[in-house]
Amino acid sequence: MSAEVPALKPAHSYAYKLRTQRIGLWLFILSDAFMFGGLLVTRFYLLGNRRPDLDQFVGLIVTSVLLISSFFMNRAEVHISQGNQRGFITSTLITMLLGIGFLAGVIGVEWRMAHFGPADGPQGAVFYMMTGMHAFHVLTGVIFLAIILRNGLKGHYSAERHWAVEAAANYWHFVDVVWIFFYPALYLIGMAI
Amino acid sequence: MTGERKPRRVLIASANPLFGKGLMKLYGERWQQQAIQSRLASSMEETLAALDSWQPDLVIVDYDDRAIHREEFLSHFITGSRPMQVILVSLQESGAVVVYDRRTLTPAQANDWLNLPWQPEPSSNPPSRRTPKMKGNTRHLLIAGLLVIVSTAVLYFLLTSIGLLPEEASQQAATIDRLFNAHFFMISLLFSMIVVFLVYSIVVFRSKPGEKTEGAYIKGNNRLEILWTIIPLGTVIAFSFFGARNLAETRKAEPQALNIRVVAFQWGWSFEYSDFGVTSRELYLPVDRQALLSLTSRDVIHSFWVPEFRVKQDALPGENLVKQLRITPTRIGNYTVMCAELCGGAHAYMNAPVKVVSKADFDQWLGTQVSAVITDPVERGKKWAENTGCISCHSLDGKKLVGPTWKGLYGETVTLADGTTVVADETYLRTAILDPNAQITQGYPANVMPSNYSSLLTDDQINDLIEYIKSIH
Amino acid sequence: MKKILSIGMIRGLLAQVVGMAIGFGLVTLLQTLTGQPLKAEPAWVVGGFISALSFLTGLGIFNDWFRMARGDEVPEPEEVEEPRGLRRYWGVSYDHKVIGVQYAFLSLFLLAMGGSFALIFRVELAQAGLQFLSFNLFNTLIGLHGMVLIASILMGISAISNYVIPLIIGARDMAFPRLNAFSFWVAVPGALLLVFSLALGGFETGWTGYPPLSVRGPMGVQMFFLGVWFVGWSSILGALNLITTILRMRSKGMGYFRMPILAWAVLSTSIIALTATQMIGLSFQLVLFERLLGMGFFDPAQGGNPILFQHLFWFYSHPAVYIFVLPGLGVVSELLPVFVRKPLFGYRWVAMSSFGIGLVGFLVWAHHMFAAGMEEYLRVPFMYSTLLVAVPTGVKFFSWTATIWQGRMRLQTPMLFLIGAIVIFLLGGITGPLLGTVSTDLHATDTYYVVGHFHATMFGGYVFPFFAALYYWYPKITGRRMSERLGKWHFWLLFIGFMVMSLGQMRIGLLGMRRRIADYDPALGFQLPNLIITLAGFAVALSVLLLFINMFRSARKGEPATGNLWESRSPEWQIPSPTPAHNFSGEVVVTGDPYDYGLEGAPGYVRLEADLTHSPQPAD
Structure with missing residues (x-):
């Protein structure tokens, strides 16, 4: 039997594959969400209506940085879907830089400034684990962005075909949404201890 | 292609094209287009030709005795022997519909068929949907049901008599074991229900090696499904309810624990x-x-x-x-x-x-434990006084409370309620503790101090108390 | 040398050793450079993590993805023509059939290993007194027995799902073939890490890993955590693939209520595996970091709470048992109609019952914690939800009984195992409610009663159906059938051995034998029962040996079976055996219901369009 595989009408078309890959990505995000949900449960179980004593100003800054990065991520996706390569590159680059800025803010500044360490009671354990896991996901997001940036510069994406960009964008937004839950949980809800 | 069966062939004989086509569509929808092949015949010639060459499985005959003739059809029908179903309807006459279900059986099957209970005239009720196979079913069900009851009883007896639990040595154990027994019953019942039917089926509904007969074509029964959803639902809710009560009983708090x-x-x-x-x-x-x-x-x-x-x-x-x-x-x-x-x-x-x-x-x-810990009898006596509550009524500083103060009591001359005097020595003190109403001090009420300390305190404890009282100057 | 290195598995193993050394070395170097005291544990943890990634890199599973990241062209998995022969089973293959067989081999290997651990400690337990095991080794072996077998079960259900699902829904492969290969291979270094815990001092906690004990005990527990983490990824990604495949790749005409019941079972299983697995990963991760960095999640002295661990852990580990049994129960539902020649009774209800079990299964976890000391108001609600699971499970049992009733039963080996599955899963199921009502649970929890109960559910819900599936689909995979004689011996030895074992365990549990004890007081009268249980365990092991012999011999000398030997309506039996390279040569179209056995003149379940490469096809 020849190696030739008959083209089975819609089964292997790009549109079909795209829908399949989308489902895959959302399922992955759903799974990851459970892990972050577990961290939230941990925070409320151990700390209840108390929260770690953190610098609100820095917290506000890093949150804004991340939210704005999501805006530019969306811009990047819109640009590429309209075939605007330059706009896509620029927006992706900005998103990346803002993401790195977020990491610098949390790991570089927030972690140094905190007057407690990971071994200092439940607030230390909760704070470092939550921000650490989230930061890890931001880091992987940044790496993903670096990949699509590089491939974008080589002209790999078109208005019709840019699944990697869509995937990176959705992943990035997911990580942002996680922070939308983590930020109040760590900085806003309850009394500082 | 192995495993694929012939689609069902339906011949519709009707002079009325609307009726014919409508029926084809309805039937097709019911069985989903692929399951059937239908043909329409609008004249006698077409019908008979199709009967012979196409060999339908089901023929729906709409006879009007002008284009499609009932008698002619039937006289042709009876010459054949293939399994076939025929349904004769007439749009003109609103009488009953006549059906023929022709099958060929082996002698053994024919025997079974002969033994089926005879059906009375079909009344205005719709014809029974229960095939012969299903009538025999009732007998099987009854036997299996009986076996379930027996099996449940035997299993329950076994479970409760082989001693599955250690002896009951607490109130909580007695409460909990009642619930265990309820569980043993459910275990016996549920095990029996499924396993009896399973084993019965293995024995009765088995295929011989190489035999190609198929099983009964039964796809489901919604009423049964609802029944065996609702009953277990009710049962588990009841069990939870009684389980909660059982738990609460084990957690009842006694005040003097x-x-x-x-x-x-x-x-x-x-x-x-x-x-x-x-x-x-x-x-x-x-x-x-x-x-x-x-x-x-x-x-x-x-x-x-x-x-x-x-x-x-x-x-x-x-x-x-x-x-x-x-x-x-x-x-x-x-x-x-x-x-x-x-x-x-x-x-x-x-x-x-x-x-x-x-x-x-x-x-x-x-007592021995405490003595081991506290070696001074006065110290021990103090502990007993505090634990037993003596000092709530007898002060240590001379104040008059419900009972006489212990300060300086030992060796004092005490006036009793009847006017006599007595020296408060060790004998006095012992009687005062064990049988207070025998010698009430003047000015103090009788029948207030409990007289059951003989059962609450050991002799050693009373000795310690006496030593303690002696020590309060 | 080059020939050896061309085998993926070998490359992976070598890379794993190298990766372990690199990780260990890096951490030691860092500790030296920063002037910190040299602690072995962080070095082993980092080493272990890197070693697993190294395995995968050396194996080459990342190659295509690296190429995609670099922007290079990568062939579609279905365009990759793989060499035939046994070699492909030792490296990366994108063919779901190969991956299914790989999963099956890993599963059986882990079964033998984990089972052997049990035989070892059962020999110790056969007599009162400590004969040859130390406390540490005993505790490690029971823990490994548990987790290695859990891994074996996960691999086994992946084996069935991966081989069978694409075939029964009429697809040519899974939705994500590369991810599929990854899901298999990631479990291999994970399993190795698990066993490596023996070398680092073992672990004292059993498979449940409760802190504070897991925080204080020997560091083998870190390998245990890492191993579970990687095996967990196999489960999650495999589930993702299966869900997508079932949602997207069913044949034309195969609506949800016309797809094989096994697809329903695998779908609900996969939803659980996709989501809940994260929680065991998280709970173990928190202990891992409590050990490494002193993060006080579960230490009361630091404001932590050990009960939090139990909540997080059991939130996965209870639904996990439904992951273990739902596919097997789906196999029972799928195969019964074939062997009793009768439709599956109440197909829709059975389909929904898998989802019902899955859903309720998420709501019961704290029944493992009735004696744990959690808040009192939680106990009664969890009792209600726990007993509720009996309702959808009951629907399955009643449906099976109604399917078999009035059928024409063909008592071939797969059917024997289906019957065994039903009886033993029944035993497991009906002995559950006693643990579900709180007051009786307070007596029975942490005793051998629990051990008897869950082994019954596992054997009934997984082991017996898995063996049924093996005997049933072996001809599909190899083109030969296994020996019926050996099959029957296997069945009876296993069934009787297991019943003796399980009933014995339940009995002594209620009478006072705790679980996870290396020794017991002979005065309690448990010595004879323990001896009998040990012997029964050996009978079980012997039966599995018979299976291995049967599988091995039949591969070369089994009776050829290249057609539809079970007379099944299912799509995979309408094509020749062994299954051709791309499964179906043309499109599969649904023409009838899957289980219309006994219907005179019923159309087939599916129709295969003619081979499109060879003849022009008239338009539909």
């Missing part, structure tokens, strides 16, 4: 009778009195369990995580508390003796 702090550690137990300052490596419990155990651990999670008492509770580290367990022993004897949560290392050997004794024996044991 004996407080014992149980400290678990890798790999042993320590029991602190905090009210008495006694620590022991053995758990002594007075029979018929509730013990309130406060469980804690020095290191990892352990668990307190005496099988004869049934209830179990994990002991956790942390001052804020002390857990309580109430046990009322009902049977004097020696038991063992075993750690029931893997705690590493010598978990298997983390046991301690549990001794359930009479109240008298318990008091005596406690």
Whole structure:
């Protein structure tokens, strides 16, 4: 039997594959969400209506940085879907830089400034684990962005075909949404201890 | 292609094209287009030709005796012998519909068919949908049902008589064992229900090797499904309800429970009778009195369990995580508390003796324990006075309370209610404790001080109390 | 040398050793450079993590993805023509059939290993007194027995799902073939890490890993945590693939209520595996970091709470048991109609019952914690939810009984195992409620009663159906059938051995034998029962040996079976055996219901369009 595989009408078309890959990505995000949900449960179980004593100003800054990065991520996706390569590159680059800025803010500044360490009671354990896991996901997001940036510069994406960009964008937004839950949980809800 | 069957062939003989096409469509939708092939015949010639060459499985004959003739059709029909179904309808006559279901059977099958209960005239009720196979079904069901009942009884008897549980040595055990018995019944019933039907089927509904007959074509029964959803639902809710009541009963608190702090550690137990300052490596419990155990651990999670008492509770580290367990022993004897949560290392050997004794024996044991701890009888007497509550009525500083003060009492001359005087020596004091109404001091009420201290205190404790009273100058 | 290195598995193993050394070395170097005291544990943890990634890199599973990241062209998995022969089973293959067989081999290997651990400690337990095992080794072996077998079960259900699902829905492969290969291979270094815990001092906690004990005990527990983490990824990604495949790749005409019941079972299983697995990963991760960095999640002295661990852990580990049994129960539903020649009774209800079990299964976890010391108000609600699971499970049992009733039963080996599955899963199921009502649970929890109960559910819900599936689909995979004689011996030895074992365990549990104890007081009268249980365990092991012999011999000398030997309506039996390279040569179209056995003149379930490469096809 020849190696030739008959083209089975819609089964292997790009549109079909795209829908399949989308489902895959959302399922992955759903799974990851459970892990972050577990961290939230941990925070409320151990700390209840108390929260770690953190610098609100820095917290506000890093949150804004991340939210704005999501805006530019969306811009990047819109640009590429309209075939605007330059706009896509620029927006992706900005998103990346803002993401790195977020990491610098949390790991570089927030972690140094905190007057407690990971071994200092439940607030230390909760704070470092939550921000650490989230930061890890931001880091992987940044790496993903670096990949699509590089491939974008080589002209790999078109208005019709840019699944990697869509995937990176959705992943990035997911990580942002996680922070939308983590930020109040760590900085806003309850009394500082 | 192996496994694929012929599609069902339906011939519709009707002069009325609307009727024919409509029926084709309806039938097709019901069986989904692919299952059937239909043909329309609008004249007698077409119909008979199709009968012979196309060999339909079902023929729907709409006879009007002008284009399609009933008699002619039937006389042709009876010449054949293929399995076929025929349904004769007439749009002109609104009489009953006549159906023929022709089948060929083997002699054995024909025998079965002959033995089927004879059906009376079809009444205005719709014809019975129960095929012969299903009538025999009732018999099978009855036999299986009977076997289920027998099996349940046998299993339940077995489960409750082979002694699956240790002896009951606490009130909680008696309560819990009632629930166990209910569970044993359910286990017997459910096991029987499924396994009886299963084994019955293996015996009765088995295929011989190489036999190609198929089973009965039954796809489901919604009413049955609802029934066997609702009944189990009700049963589990009832069980939960009674389970909750059962749990609450085991947790009933007695006001005068004996407080014992149980400290678990890798790999042993320590029991602190905090009210008495006694620590022991053995758990002594007075029979018929509730013990309130406060469980804690020095290191990892352990668990307190005496099988004869049934209830179990994990002991956790942390001052804020002390857990309580109430046990009322009902049977004097020696038991063992075993750690029931893997705690590493010598978990298997983390046991301690549990001794359930009479109240008298318990008091005596406690007394010796305290004596071992507190060697000064005056100190001990002070402890008994505090624990038993003497000092709520007898002051130590001369103040007049409900009863006479103990300050300077020993050696004093006391005037009794009847006017006589007596010196408060040791004999006096002993009588005052054990039989207070025998010598009420003047100015104090009778029948107030309890006269049952003879059963609440041991002789040693009374001696200690006397020494204590003597010491208050 | 080059020939050896061309085998993926070998490359992976070598890379794993190298990766372990690199990780260990890096951490040691860092500790030296920063002037910190040299602690072995962080070095082993980092080493272990890197070693697993190294395995995968050396194996080459990342190659295509690296190429995609670099923007290079990568062939579609279905365009990759793989060499035939046994070699492909030792390296990366994108063919779901190969991956299914790989999963099956890993599963059987882990079964033998984990089972052997049990035989070892059962010999120790056969007599009172500590004969030859230390406490540490005993505790490690029971823990490994548990987790290695859990891994074996996960691999086994992946084996069935991966081989069978694409075939029964009429697809040519899974939705994500590369991810599929990854899901298999990631479990291999994970399993190795698990066993490596023996070398680092073992672990004292059993498979449940409760702190504070897991925080204080020997560092083998870190390998245990890492191993579970990687095996967990196999489960999650495999589930993702299966869900997508079932949602997207069913044949034309195969609506949800016309797809094989096994697809329903695998779908609900996969939803659980996709989501809940994260929680065991998280709970173990928190202990891992409590050990490494002193993060006080579960230490009361630091304001932590050990009960939090139990909540997080059991939130996965209870639904996990439904992951273990739902596919097997789906196999029972799928195969019964074939062997009793009768439709599956109440197909829709059975389909929904898998989802019902899955859903309720998420709501019961704290029944493992009735004695744990959690808040009192939680106990009764969890009792209600726990007993509720009996309702959808009951629907399955009643449906099976109604399917078999009035059928024409063909008692071939797969059917024997289906019957065994039903009886033993029934035993497991009906002995559950006693643990579900709180007051009786307070007596029975942490005793051998629990051990008897869950082994019954596992054997009934997984082991017996898995063996049924093996005997049933072996001809599909190899073109030969296994020996019926050996099959029957296997069945009876296993069934009787297991019943003796399980009933014995339940009995002594209620009478006072705790679980996870290396020794027991002979005065309690448990010595004879323990001896009998040990012997029964050996009978079980012997039966599995018979299976291995049967599988091995039949591969070369089994009776050829290249057609539809079971007379099944299912799509995979309408094509020749062994299954051709791309499964179906043309499109699969649904023409009838899957289980219309016994219907005179019923159309087939599916129709295969003619081979499109060879003849022009008239338009539909």
